[in-house]
Amino acid sequence: MKIGCPKEIKPQEFRVGMTPNAAYEAVTKGHEVVIETGAGVGAGFDDAAYTDAGATILATAQEVFASADMIVKVKEPQAAERKMLREGQILFTYLHLAPDPEQTKDLLASGATCIAYETVTDRNGGLPLLAPMSEVAGRLAPQVGAWTLQKANGGRGVLLGGVPGVGPARVIVIGGGVVGTHAARIAAGMGADVTVLDRSLPRLRYLDDIYGGVFNTSYASAGNTIELAREADMIIGAVLIPGAAAPKLISRAQLSELKTGAALVDVAIDQGGCFETSKATTHQDPVYEVDGIMHYCVANMPGAVARTSTIALGNATMPFMLTLADKGWKQACADDPHLKAGLNVHAGQLTYAAVAEALGLEAITADQAIAG
């Protein structure tokens, strides 16, 4: 199979969908790899690293899209990229379709087969292709939240760890999955007083077993959430219902109950955000204010640390990419229910129920797509 990797074009997105190591493994297995010139530069991989691995460098994204059987990326395809997809082509990348009707319409119109990293599963009930970027975004969240809390950035002027004689900041993390756990660990490490809220009691038990004494846990009822939010300097949104639009857990009306200058870091923004007032921002202009509350809502946080993120993502995606290349999407998905869970769009039809439900559209099942 010919595998193509274009340069990312989302603003300030420096990651790349394929590392030279992944290109080398694909070439070694008999596949052809084409890379857009400069695609890896932001992550510290120059063109020579790819040619040394046996890949071919192409001058434009158009050439990559036109020649490849499978496109491997990082971010959801932008409008200009969606126009270049074609029927029968495989797209393997993050999609986050539930909050994105425009992208969904274009992917359906393209006729391509689109497999979303964020809904591929594993045998432990995890999301193995989301997890590495959730680890990164989780660890970044207290760092960007601490910056947002600085006075010059609109925040309350509170230092996370406090100083001797002055208490620490209070941080609450809503959603104690991968993002939430990593965020809580780092915030606690910076000296903050941290509480993690989740709706899953087994998850709270696990967190308490492992991190009791490092941070507190609380059940994420609406009452507990607003009670803790009122006292918080920073609130990190980290919930996920796989594939679905994020539930709204703090309303606009409730902002008036929060401390003026508090920082909301909505990591769940790529699934639409879990605060009513969240709207996606970019690394160029990451923070805005609503009713005195500072919102940080960057939908591609890991792009800020592109080298770490590219390598971490590549480690996770490579085996799936190789399987897709070896077997084709149909056989690969038929053989592996976890990869099949990634199928979101095929030949003009949605194949993921939670996406269809969020957008008010119809879906067929992935099994129907495979059988068709």
Ligand SMILES: NC(=O)C1=CN([C@@H]2O[C@H](COP(=O)(O)OP(=O)(O)OC[C@H]3O[C@@H](n4cnc5c(N)ncnc54)[C@H](O)[C@@H]3O)[C@@H](O)[C@H]2O)C=CC1
């Ligand atoms: N902005 C960015 O750059 C990035 C965003 N993300 C996003 O972060 C979000 C979280 O991802 P992960 O931690 O990997 O997911 P996860 O599945 O590991 O954890 C989600 C947690 O949310 C909990 N949850 C669900 N509904 C809840 C509710 N109503 N109240 C409280 N808890 C609830 C679940 O029980 C689970 O423990 C996702 O939307 C993901 O796409 C991930 C990486 C980068």
Ligand SMILES: CC(=O)C(=O)O
């Ligand atoms: C998960 C995701 O959307 C990202 O890493 O940008």
Ligand SMILES: [Mg+2]
């Ligand atoms: Mg995202």
